């Protein structure tokens with residue numbers, strides 16, 4: 001498991017069924033090896049986080065709790081917005097190793113988080 005498998009928005013590519021089925025290339029996979037070109041990326045979250053700021057995920061950015069780019073991709077008040085922010089908060093507070101342990105058995109790109 002590696003940080004490369006965590007999407008910028010906090011979706012976990014490692015446990016995502018779409019990646020498993022070969023229907024998606026993953027968020028950040030393939031750029032370091034040159035298989036993919038970041039200039040061709042379309043996701044605004046990835047472009048801001050990974051390309052422009054050089055961060056692994058938005059959890060490393062001070063704006064993630066109130067980011068217009070995230071809130072435009074995942075509308076405020078929707079389950080996906082809540083999941084995204086909760087996972088980013090967990091990574092921000094407890095780190096990537098903790099996140100990967102929590103998420104290792106998720107059934108898809110997002111799953112249960114420990115009770116707060």
Ligand code: SF4
Pocket residue numbers: 007008009010011026027028043044045046073
């Ligand atoms: S929505 Fe964007 S940031 Fe999130 S996993 Fe997909 S490509 Fe990555």
Ligand code: SF4
Pocket residue numbers: 044045048049053055057058061062063064065067068069070
């Ligand atoms: S500004 Fe928003 S999209 Fe860009 S890195 Fe920060 S939280 Fe992520």
